[in-house]
Amino acid sequence: MxxxxxxxxxxxTPVPADILLAGAKETIHHRTPQFLEIMKETLESAKYLFQTNSKIYTFVSSGTGAMEAAVTNLMNPGEKAIVVVAGKFGERWKEICDSYGIQVVEIAVEWGNAVSPEQIENVMKQHPDARVIFTTHSETSTGTVIDLKSIAQLTKDTDHVLVTDEVSGLLAEPLKMDEWGVDVVVSGSQKGIMMPPGLAFMALSEKAWKLVEKNQCPKYYFDLRYYDKNYPDNPWTPAVNMIYMLNQSIKMIKEExxxxxxxxxxxxxxxxxxxxxxxxxxxxxxxxxxxxxxxxxxxxxxxxxxxxxxxxxxxxxxxxxxxxxxxxxxxxxxxxxxxxxxxxxxxxxxxxxxxxxxxxxxxxxxxxxxxxxxxxxxxxx
Amino acid sequence: MxxxxxxxxxxxTPVPADILLAGAKETIHHRTPQFLEIMKETLESAKYLFQTNSKIYTFVSSGTGAMEAAVTNLMNPGEKAIVVVAGKFGERWKEICDSYGIQVVEIAVEWGNAVSPEQIENVMKQHPDARVIFTTHSETSTGTVIDLKSIAQLTKDTDHVLVTDEVSGLLAEPLKMDEWGVDVVVSGSQKGIMMPPGLAFMALSEKAWKLVEKNQCPKYYFDLRYYDKNYPDNPWTPAVNMIYMLNQSIKMIKEExxxxxxxxxxxxxxxxxxxxxxxxxxxxxxxxxxxxxxxxxxxxxxxxxxxxxxxxxxxxxxxxxxxxxxxxxxxxxxxxxxxxxxxxxxxxxxxxxxxxxxxxxxxxxxxxxxxxxxxxxxxxx
CATH class of the missing domain: 3.90.1150.10 (Aspartate Aminotransferase, domain 1)
Known part of the structure; x- marks a missing residue:
């Protein structure tokens, strides 16, 4: 049959024909006023997806690249990070931290369970020197969602920085970044955003940005300071046709x-x-x-x-x-x-x-x- | 939702992405060896769809255009045609015949019923001067299929010419044009052939072609003698990109x-x-x-x-x-x-x-x- x-x-995930067609449009040069205008409009409207007023940085990378960017822009080698590990993607946070010599305070949760706000609160108390908390809103490997809103309550009015992997969660699970007080969100194109793989996203609160400014972790491609310098222009070559697709995707999401x-x-x-x-x-x-x-x-x-x-x-x-x-x-x-x-x-x-x-x-x-x-x-x- | x-x-009907993509390829000029090569290969392989060794003529028209071509190339004004009318598309045969002053011997069948071979045989006997029989293999308006194979048995070894509207039937209902002895088949692109609307088809037996040769019905665009003259080259401008799509469609049908x-x-x-x-x-x-x-x-x-x-x-x-x-x-x-x-x-x-x-x-x-x-x-x- x-x-x-x-x-x-x-x-x-399935890509709508209108998004594929947007990606099939003529590739124009990325250092032109024409493309910069598209970039500006697209990134401005992308804020809606994250429910934030912060800038949206885009990387030509998979979601894992954006996760690495979160780690290397927020953490310095030797510093302590709280990492929730309840599945494959919690493990990924830990592996990235390990790769840069960051001390991981692991909250190990049985796969299929969700970390509770209380667990996080306890570890925050036990490790007052650990300021950054890495979580996974939707743990794709186990089909589990955490109570991110309640967790954000714990960090919102403190100097803790709450990072969440929204690679699969974005648009499928409610997220109000600014209202809830989530500090750092990373995501990818090939999930709720309905695009092919190849583009990753990051948004940061002002509190998180302060860590970026003084960060000394070795990095180059994912150094957010380069991305911020001429924002919304990209420091390296952007994936021009994927930006067309993102533009179309956001239009469709806004329409729905x-x-x-x-x-x-x-x-x-x-x-x-x-x-x-x-x-x-x-x-x-x-x-x-x-x-x-x-x-x-x-x-x-x-x-x-x-x-x-x-x-x-x-x-x-x-x-x-x-x-x-x-x-x-x-x-x-x-x-x-x-x-x-x-x-x-x-x-x-x-x-x-x-x-x-x-x-x-x-x-x-x-x-x-x-x-x-x-x-x-x-x-x- | x-x-x-x-x-x-x-x-x-739904058009597969691979066919749409074939249609999105560069339009080349139709009077070039390059396009003629594509036309030749495509029409040669199109014979498979009809299960015939006869030429396949293509018209830039809807299926109705091919129906008109069948009438005006086979019938002369004043001649008698047997027309089975068991729904909207049987009526269309009748309307076309009426438009050209052809005498219609109508076999009126209640909508939802199928004409029986016996009914046709009787009318053939009653009207020995009516040599062409117009049928509808699949009457789309009522969801009814006729026993075309048995009907072809009646005409196969006689000088009657059996015409069948296969606009919706082709590929959905078995049809073996040559083996069964069906003389004329017309069809369209937007049904079993899985293409958008815009292209129509006609294939004729040698017996039917004899009627075409001496036909005097007024016509121009659909005059098959023009289409045959430089076949597979088209007499008028062919729908270049639809031929690309047809080529892809046949490949997919052969593969299945x-x-x-x-x-x-x-x-x-x-x-x-x-x-x-x-x-x-x-x-x-x-x-x-x-x-x-x-x-x-x-x-x-x-x-x-x-x-x-x-x-x-x-x-x-x-x-x-x-x-x-x-x-x-x-x-x-x-x-x-x-x-x-x-x-x-x-x-x-x-x-x-x-x-x-x-x-x-x-x-x-x-x-x-x-x-x-x-x-x-x-x-x-």
């Missing part, structure tokens, strides 16, 4: 409205979770988020085979488990340019795959639960 | 395999019909085809509102009824570049819409029936 491709992984985007992710997450429950599948996360739903692979099923069949036979790309969860969970995303019918597609393909692997279900059970959720939420039926 | 567009109407394409349409048609039955909806056609499923609108429902809501709220474009069936039926296509998940999308959107209009269903009932069909047919689960 004809196989179309459906990306239901937590990044890259950020609250509606957040709400859509919440509803599709809820529909997916209810479908999994109806199929007698167990969610992996204790505090599931709306980026991706992580599900335990039933005992009788080969988890790697499941991910392979649903991709190669049905064209639906979902994610398997990372690290020690490889083969033990699968993850169905509802991130970015995803409609209710994409979610229904993913669930029906999952049902076919489970059935094929011998898991006992009545076909349509998960889809029905999702459809009922969509009706209950008032968006369909 | 975010609304993506799903074209589930019997044309235009025409038997698989036919089989996919059959299975998706079956899944759609079973979904409708599970929802207690009545099929309109007595002999439903695999292009489009026509369904009677339940008494309690406003049929025009149904088509409007499913399109404007859910982004799923289906078709309403045409002519006297307006508001009385709706038509869900499974034509062209349609996957099993597109069909599931259409059915779930239909369920939401019916539910919203007060029709009593348990959500997921139609989807389940479709999924079970797909499993039973051995293509899923």
């Amino acid at each position: 004809l196989r179309k491709n459906y990306i239901m992984a937590p990044g890259p 409205g950020i609250e509606n985007v957040w709400e859509r992710h919440r509803i599709l997450g809820e529909a997916t979770r209810n479908a999994m429950r109806a199929l007698n599948l167990e969610l992996f996360s204790k505090r599931p988020g709306n980026v991706v739903t992580a599900v335990k692979v039933p005992e009788s099923i080969d988890g790697k085979k499941l991910v392979k069949i649903i991709r190669d036979k049905y064209g639906v790309t979902i994610a398997g488990g990372q690290g020690h969860l490889s083969g033990k969970i699968f993850r169905v995303a509802h991130l970015g340019y995803v409609s209710m019918f994409d979610t229904i597609t993913a669930i029906s393909a999952l049902e076919f795959t489970l059935s094929e692997l011998g898991y006992k279900i009545e076909l349509g059970t998960g889809v029905r639960a999702a459809m009922e959720t969509l009706k209950r939420e008032g968006v369909a039926g | 975010l609304r993506k567009n799903y074209i589930m109407a019997p044309g235009p 395999g025409i038997e698989n394409v036919w089989e996919r349409h059959r299975i998706l048609g079956e899944a759609t019909r079973n979904a409708m039955r599970a929802l207690n909806l009545e099929l309109f056609s007595k002999r439903p085809g695999n292009v489009v499923t026509a369904v009677k609108v339940p008494e309690s429902i406003d049929g025009k509102k149904l088509v409007k809501i499913i399109r404007d709220k859910y982004g799923v474009t289906i078709a309403g009824g045409q002519g006297h069936l307006s508001g009385k039926i709706f038509r869900v296509a499974h034509l062209g570049y349609v996957s099993m998940f597109d069909t599931i999308t259409a059915i779930s959107a239909l369920e939401f819409t019916l539910s919203e209009l007060g029709y009593k269903i348990e959500l997921g009932t139609g989807v389940r029936a479709a999924m079970e069909t797909l499993k039973r047919e051995g293509v899923a689960g």
Whole structure:
């Protein structure tokens, strides 16, 4: 049977045709008033995505590059950082800190759990010399969201700097950077922003910028002082056509409205979770988020085979488990340019795959639960 | 909620990105060896779509233009033609004949029924001076398919010329032009061929060509003798970029395999019909085809509102009824570049819409029936 491709992984996510077409426009020179004007307009309107009045810096890099930029612009070698590690992307913060000789005070959280504000508060008290806290709003590896708003309450009126990895979380989980008092946000293009991979973002509060000014960590490409000097002009060559795409993406997000985007992710997450429950599948996360739903692979099923069949036979790309969860969970995303019918597609393909692997279900059970959720939420039926 | 567009109407149908990209390539001049080479290769490989060894003529026109070409190249004013009228597109044959002063021997079939080979045989006997028979393989307005293979048996070894409108039927319903002995086939680009509208096709048997040679019907643009003179070069300006698209389309159809394409349409048609039955909806056609499923609108429902809501709220474009069936039926296509998940999308959107209009269903009932069909047919689960 004809196989179309459906990306239901937590990044890259489906890219709308209008964004692809924006990226197919003529490449112009980046040191021209014409491009500078586009850059200015784009970065000004990008503030909306982060709900901030701060500048938005863009890097030609993956999200990991922006994470490194956060570490090397805020921390000096030998200094202490508080790092929450509750999955693969918490580990990444730790690995970057390690690479630059930064002392890591690790808050190790069992994968699938969310760090509590109390845990962070305790560690802040135990290590008063650790001023920067690295968190992961949406831990993609476990499908877990933390209570970032409450955590920001702890740091807002102190001289602590709260950094959050929003690579997968941005636009899928509510974030009000300025209102909540989150100091540093990093993100990437290929998630909620609905673009192909290749562009990363960073926004900083004034409090965070003070650390940048006097920072002495060895760095060059990601040194924010270069990016700030002629802002919004880039210090190095910007990815011209990706800026076109970003411009188009922001227009589409503004048109939908950020609250509606957040709400859509919440509803599709809820529909997916209810479908999994109806199929007698167990969610992996204790505090599931709306980026991706992580599900335990039933005992009788080969988890790697499941991910392979649903991709190669049905064209639906979902994610398997990372690290020690490889083969033990699968993850169905509802991130970015995803409609209710994409979610229904993913669930029906999952049902076919489970059935094929011998898991006992009545076909349509998960889809029905999702459809009922969509009706209950008032968006369909 | 975010609304993506799903074209589930019997044309235009969804266009694959690879075909759109082929159409976005540089327009070259049409009177060059480079373009002639493309034309030659494309029209040679297009024979596969029709399962013929005859030349494939292309017109820059809609399918209606190719229908007119069939009439004006085969018939002279005052001559008798047998025309099967069982819906909107049978009527179109009649209207074209009327426009050129051709005497129509109409076989009027109730809409939703299929003409039988016996009916045609009888009329052939009653009107031995009527040599050309105009049929509609797939009557899109009623979702009905005729038994073209058996009808061709009646004309194959006679001097009758059998013409069939394959505008919607081509690739969705099996057709073996040469093997069956169908004399003239006309089609359009925006249906099974998975292209945008704008290109039409015609293929003729040697027997039919003899009528063309001595034809005296007034015509110019559609005069096949001009098209044949420097074939495959076009007499007028060809739609250069549509030829690129056609080339890509044929490649994709060959890759899937025409038997698989036919089989996919059959299975998706079956899944759609079973979904409708599970929802207690009545099929309109007595002999439903695999292009489009026509369904009677339940008494309690406003049929025009149904088509409007499913399109404007859910982004799923289906078709309403045409002519006297307006508001009385709706038509869900499974034509062209349609996957099993597109069909599931259409059915779930239909369920939401019916539910919203007060029709009593348990959500997921139609989807389940479709999924079970797909499993039973051995293509899923």
